[in-house]
Amino acid sequence: MKQLVLRGVRGGIGATSLLAGLGIALHEQGERVLLVDLSPDNMLRLHFNVDVAHAAGWARAQLKAAPWHETALELLPDLHLLPYGELGGAEISRIEGQLCADSTCWAHRCGLVAHNYDWVLFDLPQRLPGHRAVVSEANRADVLIDLATPDPGCHVLLQQRPRPDADLLLINRFNPASQLQRDLLMLWRSQPKSNRQPHLIHEDEALPEALAHKLPIGHYAPKSLAASDLRSLALWCLAQRAKC
Amino acid sequence: MESLVLSSQQDDVDNLKRHLGMPKFGYQDISASLALDKAVQRWPLLSELSVVAHLNSALDSVSLENTSAAVASRRPA
Numbered sequence: 001m002k003q004l005v006l007r008g009v010r011g012g013i014g015a016t017s018l019l020a021g022l023g024i025a026l027h028e029q030g031e032r033v034l035l036v037d038l039s040p041d042n043m044l045r046l047h048f049n050v051d052v053a054h055a056a057g058w059a060r061a062q063l064k065a066a067p068w069h070e071t072a073l074e075l076l077p078d079l080h081l082l083p084y085g086e087l088g089g090a091e092i093s094r095i096e097g098q099l100c101a102d103s104t105c106w107a108h109r110c111g112l113v114a115h116n117y118d119w120v121l122f123d124l125p126q127r128l129p130g131h132r133a134v135v136s137e138a139n140r141a142d143v144l145i146d147l148a149t150p151d152p153g154c155h156v157l158l159q160q161r162p163r164p165d166a167d168l169l170l171i172n173r174f175n176p177a178s179q180l181q182r183d184l185l186m187l188w189r190s191q192p193k194s195n196r197q198p199h200l201i202h203e204d205e206a207l208p209e210a211l212a213h214k215l216p217i218g219h220y221a222p223k224s225l226a227a228s229d230l231r232s233l234a235l236w237c238l239a240q241r242a243k244c
Numbered sequence: 245m246e247s248l249v250l251s252s253q254q255d256d257v258d259n260l261k262r263h264l265g266m267p268k269f270g271y272q273d274i275s276a277s278l279a280l281d282k283a284v285q286r287w288p289l290l291s292e293l294s295v296v297a298h299l300n301s302a303l304d305s306v307s308l309e310n311t312s313a314a315v316a317s318r319r320p321a
Contacts, residue, residue, distance in 0.1 A: 152289050152290070182283075186279065
């Protein structure tokens, strides 16, 4: 079992949508996948036709000292989703405190379910260091992918070199007609310290449309450019597994 | 995913290195570096960040040299 994290350089760049799409793409390759929503926004479930009113999740169970794994939802055979749950601000702070106190919490939980899955995919919040322990130096996930969009804001943030180093830079919403995006891509490809080429997900209206239909892109528009890019990313993940 | 496709230009350079039997042959793609310079100059923010990045890497290399010099000076003669 391998843990994978998509680490958005900043918020609002489509990390949750891409993680849902990557989960489907890996599942289509015959992999057993668990998607874990570590973000209090609790948005990942909406890509899989879960009711907006569905309030259960691992964090809600943890507050009640109930079994966290019983909140998992079976989306398809061998494709499971663990929602965060609907929590208020004070409750989120309590969970954050508990995760800070036990930074190996998710590593331990992954160990418990390791025999059931080939991949555990984590959706992270932008802040909350306790919730983000799976990308800390000490507990780094097996596959860590940095996500950016080709805009100057992400360029500034990438210059600060997020730690720990990622295995791949994934670029979302690439529009080859944009001069600025082409320039940024050329610059990112020339970075002397980057040991591999960035991967691209092309700008595709089908991605927001898929969420509006409460479906992952691979099911809503399997022939779209973005779905095709995600299938290629899934193949890269399978190749990467052999190395880690 | 464009990154899965090896650019034919890089392929040509690698073939030439193999043909010459010079795997460490230094090759500088001048047109690519000119295009990169133009890309950076087109946008003031990218230019400024590029200057900062160069300064930082220069400072890093100086501090590395100082460290290695300090290590060397500690060695017994």
